Amino acid sequence: MATTELTPAVPAYAPPMARPGYGKKSAPDQAPRRAGDFAHLPEREASVAAHIDRLPDGAAVDIKTLARELAAYGQQAVAKALENLSKAGHLRRFREQIGTQWVTRTHFSRTARDDAWWNHYLKHDTAPPPARTASRTEAYEALAAVGRTAPRMTLSAAECAQLEPLATEWLARGATREQLIAALTGGLPEQVHSPGALARRRLTDKLPPEQPVRPSTRIMECTACGVPGYPEALPGGLCRQCRGEERRLETPDKADAVRAQAARVRAGIRTRPSALPHPAPHPAPSALVR
Incomplete structure (x- = not known):
């Protein structure tokens, strides 16, 4: 009598969910899902983006959870991928007030958006109106x-x-x-x-009065380090330090300091007496300008 080998059913994938109010939130007005949605991204970023895109709203999309879910990448790789996805316009992190509590949500858009689109969405919670074309407004x-x-x-x-x-x-x-x-x-x-x-x-x-401005209940966060700030100060969703601008700004100052120190050393050599009773000790390494 032949025996039939039974294959156990594979349980449906259930993504880890974040605490209520946290996690992924899909941005509005996205294009329908297609095979080449993330073909313009590098392989790692495309893989992370495709995974986030498949997740339901409320799913956990923090670095540790994503690294556990994506076997090919560790936490450092996932963090860098999220930073690059922010630059590419696919996600932003908003700090939002729910009642008396502030929570952080990752807003994801399958369709890449520019800074102006994300800034409008941050303030109004809706997609901006389409750009004017030949159609009448x-x-x-x-x-x-x-x-x-x-x-x-x-x-x-x-x-x-x-x-x-x-x-x-x-x-x-x-x-x-x-x-x-x-x-x-x-x-x-x-x-x-x-x-x-x-x-x-x-x-x-007869122009009507301006509508009163409601207190903002959402602010943007740097995708890389989480520092809050105005959207104008976070182009690409990143603060100045995470964009590398502070390091670039500091470089000329350090170079000027090194040049000034070198000039002082050269001046000291020119004025040093030709004969010394004892050799001058070498300066300690900690005293050198770095």
């Missing part, structure tokens, strides 16, 4: 619709383009499209000689 569409409500206020294409920045500011301050149109069409005089001029005056005089 919401502000332009609102201005173009004014003539359908009040034919006397019909604006030309050129006038809509000129007034678009003002209308955009209205919308940015919380006004709706309907409120903007109402401000331009309500209480009109019997004759409107210049719709563009009247619209400009109304958009300027």
Whole structure:
């Protein structure tokens, strides 16, 4: 009688999860997952990025956990890979306030983003609006619709383009499209000689107040060392020291000090007497300029 060899079922992979509030958080507005998402990265960085991309939100993505999960790389290699992924625009670390507690989350984007995108996301928790193309903006569409409500206020294409920045500011301050149109069409005089001029005056005089700025509950952290800072001071998600700028800035100063010391030594040699009763002792190594 033949025997059937049973293969034990492989349990489904369950990634380690971080404490509530910590861990990975997927950035919004990412492109669909494709085979070559990380082909532009070196092999190590692509491997780490692909692993993080597969993890669910809330998964632990600290250096120690990732090093345990990725058999090919140790902690130092993982730390360097995360630093390079930050430079490439795939992740940032934000320190966020949840209630009275501050937590650190790693925000990951399959689609590489520039600093301006991450800075907008940090402040608003949403992806920035797409760059303007040949399509009409919401502000332009609102201005173009004014003539359908009040034919006397019909604006030309050129006038809509000129007034678009003002209308955009209205919308940015919380006004709706309907409120903007109402401000331009309500209480009109019997004759409107210049719709563009009247619209400009109304958009300027009736501009809504700025929205109050809410206290920020998120700040950026350096991906490499964790020091908090304004996003403008952390290009690529890294502080100046981790970018290596402080070391480069210190080099000229040290070189100047060495040159000055060498000049003093040469001057001392030129003024030293030709004969000495005893040889001068060598200076201790600790006294040398390094």
